[in-house]
Each structure stands twice: as C-alpha cells, then as structure tokens.
Amino acid sequence: MAIPTQQKALRLTAAQSDFSVDTVPVVLPQDDEVLIRIEASTLSHMERFMQQAGYYITEYPSIVGLDAAGVVVALGKNVTGRAIGDRVLYVTNFTSPSAAHQQYAVMKAHLTAKVPASISFDQAATLPCNVLTAHNGLYTGPTPRIGRGGANLTPFWKPEGRGKYAGQPIVILGAAASVGQYAIQQVRISGFSPIIAVASLRNADLLKSLGATHVLDRSLSASDLISQAREITTKPIQVVYDAFSSAETQGLGYDILASGGALAITLPVALDEAKLKSDKSVYMVYGAPNQPEYEEIDAEFFNALPEYLSSGEIKPNAVEYLPGGLHAVSEGLKRLESFALNGKLAVHPLETA
Ligand SMILES: NC(=O)c1ccc[n+]([C@@H]2O[C@H](COP(=O)([O-])OP(=O)(O)OC[C@H]3O[C@@H](n4cnc5c(N)ncnc54)[C@H](OP(=O)(O)O)[C@@H]3O)[C@@H](O)[C@H]2O)c1
Incomplete structure (x- = not known):
C-alpha cells in the first residue's frame, strides 16, 4: 500500500484548547526509526493531563496520544530487527511525529515490540505505556x-x-x-x-x-x-x-x-x-522509554514481551472499540475521568473521516 503524504491527526492547538482532528503531513522515518501505520490507539489519562495542564507538551500545535499498535510500512536505513509488514506496538516519546492518535507515526525501531498474531491490534494498544x-x-x-x-x-x-x-x-x-x-x-x-x-x-x-x-x-x-x-x-x-x-x-x-x-x-x-x-x-514511576535511563532496559523488555504475550503469561487488558476514528477520542476521555474502567478504550485512526 502506498504511503500517503497527508494524514489525519488529533491535536491540541493551544493550551487548554479542545482536541481537533486536522490534516497534517506524514513524517518519514529517520535512520533508526520505523514508520508505523496505526491500526489502533488507546485512550489514556495523559491526554487529559496534556489538555488540562499541558503535561509533556513543548510546543503547539501538538499531536497527542500515548499508546498505539500497527504495521511497519517503511524502515530507516540503519534499522535491523524490524521488517516491513511487522505488527508492532509502541509508546510515544512525547513528540508529534511519534504520537499515537494519528494515522502514521515514527518510532525508534528498537523501542517497538513485535505483536504476536494471536493478539489483536486493539489488545496490543492496551499494553505500551x-x-x-x-x-x-x-x-x-x-x-x-x-x-x-x-x-x-x-x-x-x-x-x-x-x-x-x-x-x-x-x-x-x-x-x-x-x-x-x-x-x-x-x-x-x-x-x-x-x-x-x-x-x-x-x-x-x-x-x-x-x-x-x-x-x-x-x-x-x-x-x-x-x-x-x-x-x-x-x-x-x-x-x-x-x-x-x-x-x-x-x-x-x-x-x-x-x-x-x-x-x-x-x-x-x-x-x-x-x-x-x-x-x-x-x-x-516513569512509564516510557524516552529517557536515557530507561531506553536500554525498556528495549530489552519489549524484545522479551512477545514471548509472554504468545504464551498468555501476560494478557492484554480488556478493550472496548469506539467507532468514529480520532473523532471519538474526546468523548471517550470523559469516560476515563471517573476511574471506573477495568480496561482500555481503543479507536482506529484510519477510520477517521
Ligand atoms: N507515572 C507514569 O508514568 C504513569 C503511566 C501510566 C499511568 N499513570 C497513572 O496511573 C494511574 C492508573 O492509570 P490506569 O490507566 O491504570 O487507570 P485506570 O485503568 O483508568 O483506573 C481505573 C481503576 O481505578 C480504580 N479505582 C478507582 N477509584 C479508586 C480508589 N479510590 N482507590 C483505588 N482504586 C481506585 C478502579 O478499580 P476498581 O474497579 O477495583 O474499583 C478502576 O479499575 C492514573 O492516575 C494514571 O494517570 C502514570
């Protein structure tokens, strides 16, 4: 499938703004990165904190979203261990090109985990962060x-x-x-x-x-x-x-x-x-690999994770799919606020109208 030059993404355009679904360029991978077509992203409390208090946002507009799973569609020239067509999951490094709530994102290849065929993209996207x-x-x-x-x-x-x-x-x-x-x-x-x-x-x-x-x-x-x-x-x-x-x-x-x-x-x-x-x-706790102290150990853990997912020793959370693509995130986040879920909510960015 050809890689488009433009895509839909969920952004905050200013401090405490509403979320907006916008058309933005697809960013191509750096030498050590893969480009991922995002099949599922899940909602997290961090998106609420980003909107309400600007957590981890360094500039506006900013694409948001922590957790995603999808398919590798392009490789940087130094990438080893990942191939086009691999099913992977990852957590954002808090930059727009790596954010989860968009249709295509880039991530350092070794900070992705392969997803076994027995795990759906929705399930996989409950895991990363x-x-x-x-x-x-x-x-x-x-x-x-x-x-x-x-x-x-x-x-x-x-x-x-x-x-x-x-x-x-x-x-x-x-x-x-x-x-x-x-x-x-x-x-x-x-x-x-x-x-x-x-x-x-x-x-x-x-x-x-x-x-x-x-x-x-x-x-x-x-x-x-x-x-x-x-x-x-x-x-x-x-x-x-x-x-x-x-x-x-x-x-x-x-x-x-x-x-x-x-x-x-x-x-x-x-x-x-x-x-x-x-x-x-x-x-x-710090729950992402984008600090030097965590990069190596989290990459090793992500390398080991597929084995535990395949064996069932680590089971993904229950997950509810929300129709409507990225347009469903804003309402979905309101459901997280009550801390009454025992699992995750997933959207499919590629469905975004
Ligand atoms: N530091 C980091 O890097 C990092 C990373 C990820 C998440 N977090 C934070 O970690 C927290 C958990 O995130 P999450 O995604 O796992 O949350 P979550 O799944 O949305 O949490 C929902 C659960 O909270 C429980 N709960 C509600 N009120 C409670 C109370 N008063 N006492 C104890 N449990 C209560 C409920 O348990 P019952 O069903 O048993 O009532 C419910 O299952 C959030 O505050 C999130 O922001 C931090």
Missing part, C-alpha cells in the same frame, strides 16, 4: 536525574528473574486499574506469593485469573486492610505497587510496607515529609 509503567516501577532502580524510580527487582524476563521472589509477599493497590493488572501479571512471573490485590471485589475473579492469590475489598478502612494483609502473611512486605496512587492509597501502601521496603507510585508523592525521611523508599 501501562505494561511499561508496571515494569519500570518494579524492575528499574532510582533515577535521581528526573526524580523517578522503582523497586529495583531483578526483571522477570532475565534468565535469573523467573521465580526469583518465590515465597515473598507483595501488595498491589489499585489492582484492577490497567497498570495494576499488568503489575500483577509480572510479579506472578517473578514468583511473588502471596500476591495481595486491593480492588473492588467485583474484580476478584479477573484479578485471580491474572495471578492475585488474595483480593481485598478496597472499600474497607486502611486499618482493616492492614490487618487482613497481616492475616494472609506474617512475612515483611518489602514491595508495594500502588497503581492508583491517591493520597489515601499511598498512605495505605506506606503503612503496609515493611521497614526498608519500596513503594512504587504512579502519581506525584502525596505523603507527609516525615514519611519520606524514613527507611522506606517511595518512587514515582
């Missing part, structure tokens, strides 16, 4: 330069990583969020047990199918949740992953955590100064 957000909060160390970090566990996909933490307890808060579901699946491969998930109980069967050994009701008080966790395990809980990261869940995570342990959070710290001076470490 959130599977990395779970991964980086668990398996990367502190990154002082940008004030982010993670629990520094041995990655589950390294030969010595599978099952390494057998018999060690872990707690996942906001476990039914997209990020939480990807965290549960990765810590299961790492061997953690028990895996104590805190979520609405209507999600108990889903979370157990992903690897949670126990699901506690998130509507209980913090003291009840802590005592229930203590009934499940008397071992020190050295790692807590808080996918939701409100002030309440951060406080709960901090209190459940054992002395010397690590709490990974997905939003800025909302804990008292005193707590931040204790021997418990608190890390806000």
Whole structure:
C-alpha cells in the first residue's frame, strides 16, 4: 500500500484548547526509526493531563496520544530487527511525529515490540505505556536525574528473574486499574506469593485469573486492610505497587510496607515529609522509554514481551472499540475521568473521516 503524504491527526492547538482532528503531513522515518501505520490507539489519562495542564507538551500545535499498535510500512536505513509488514506496538516519546492518535507515526525501531498474531491490534494498544509503567516501577532502580524510580527487582524476563521472589509477599493497590493488572501479571512471573490485590471485589475473579492469590475489598478502612494483609502473611512486605496512587492509597501502601521496603507510585508523592525521611523508599514511576535511563532496559523488555504475550503469561487488558476514528477520542476521555474502567478504550485512526 502506498504511503500517503497527508494524514489525519488529533491535536491540541493551544493550551487548554479542545482536541481537533486536522490534516497534517506524514513524517518519514529517520535512520533508526520505523514508520508505523496505526491500526489502533488507546485512550489514556495523559491526554487529559496534556489538555488540562499541558503535561509533556513543548510546543503547539501538538499531536497527542500515548499508546498505539500497527504495521511497519517503511524502515530507516540503519534499522535491523524490524521488517516491513511487522505488527508492532509502541509508546510515544512525547513528540508529534511519534504520537499515537494519528494515522502514521515514527518510532525508534528498537523501542517497538513485535505483536504476536494471536493478539489483536486493539489488545496490543492496551499494553505500551501501562505494561511499561508496571515494569519500570518494579524492575528499574532510582533515577535521581528526573526524580523517578522503582523497586529495583531483578526483571522477570532475565534468565535469573523467573521465580526469583518465590515465597515473598507483595501488595498491589489499585489492582484492577490497567497498570495494576499488568503489575500483577509480572510479579506472578517473578514468583511473588502471596500476591495481595486491593480492588473492588467485583474484580476478584479477573484479578485471580491474572495471578492475585488474595483480593481485598478496597472499600474497607486502611486499618482493616492492614490487618487482613497481616492475616494472609506474617512475612515483611518489602514491595508495594500502588497503581492508583491517591493520597489515601499511598498512605495505605506506606503503612503496609515493611521497614526498608519500596513503594512504587504512579502519581506525584502525596505523603507527609516525615514519611519520606524514613527507611522506606517511595518512587514515582516513569512509564516510557524516552529517557536515557530507561531506553536500554525498556528495549530489552519489549524484545522479551512477545514471548509472554504468545504464551498468555501476560494478557492484554480488556478493550472496548469506539467507532468514529480520532473523532471519538474526546468523548471517550470523559469516560476515563471517573476511574471506573477495568480496561482500555481503543479507536482506529484510519477510520477517521
Ligand atoms: N507515572 C507514569 O508514568 C504513569 C503511566 C501510566 C499511568 N499513570 C497513572 O496511573 C494511574 C492508573 O492509570 P490506569 O490507566 O491504570 O487507570 P485506570 O485503568 O483508568 O483506573 C481505573 C481503576 O481505578 C480504580 N479505582 C478507582 N477509584 C479508586 C480508589 N479510590 N482507590 C483505588 N482504586 C481506585 C478502579 O478499580 P476498581 O474497579 O477495583 O474499583 C478502576 O479499575 C492514573 O492516575 C494514571 O494517570 C502514570
């Protein structure tokens, strides 16, 4: 199929503007990049933050969108390991040419992951940022330069990583969020047990199918949740992953955590100064590979990811397709605001009228 010179893209044209669907040029790949025809992109909270507060936007107009999956249609001259026709997923590097909500995007080839035939493009597009957000909060160390970090566990996909933490307890808060579901699946491969998930109980069967050994009701008080966790395990809980990261869940995570342990959070710290001076470490996670500290490890993880998708050890989130192409994103984002989904919403940019 010929590559067009123009395409449709979803843009913010000024601070706090509405999203607009515009015609923009297709950018061709640099030497180490691939050009991807985007078959599906999913909606994320970051688009809301970009619109409301200009997060990660360096200039207007700016094409938005974090997560996409599609087909490689052109290669930069130095690209190895990717071929025209490959099915891939990727997360934006927060530039317009790599943004997800457009019909064609470029990305460094080694920061794409191949998508097995058993996974649909909609399913694949649920993964990029959130599977990395779970991964980086668990398996990367502190990154002082940008004030982010993670629990520094041995990655589950390294030969010595599978099952390494057998018999060690872990707690996942906001476990039914997209990020939480990807965290549960990765810590299961790492061997953690028990895996104590805190979520609405209507999600108990889903979370157990992903690897949670126990699901506690998130509507209980913090003291009840802590005592229930203590009934499940008397071992020190050295790692807590808080996918939701409100002030309440951060406080709960901090209190459940054992002395010397690590709490990974997905939003800025909302804990008292005193707590931040204790021997418990608190890390806000960075869920994209576009910082030097993350590029190599995230590329290695993306290289390993297809094997886990093929085997079913990592299952994509549930996904709902929204008709209407890029025009459906703006309304769809309003549904994210209530944090009531247990999966992702996908659009097909190529359908954009
Ligand atoms: N730092 C980063 O790089 C990074 C990257 C990606 C995402 N994030 C952030 O991570 C957070 C999660 O993102 P996501 O896409 O996974 O979210 P999501 O899937 O939209 O989250 C929805 C879930 O939130 C849960 N929830 C709602 N209210 C809650 C509460 N009061 N306490 C605990 N859980 C609650 C619900 O769980 P139940 O169904 O169990 O009620 C629901 O399943 C967002 O704030 C996002 O902005 C950060």
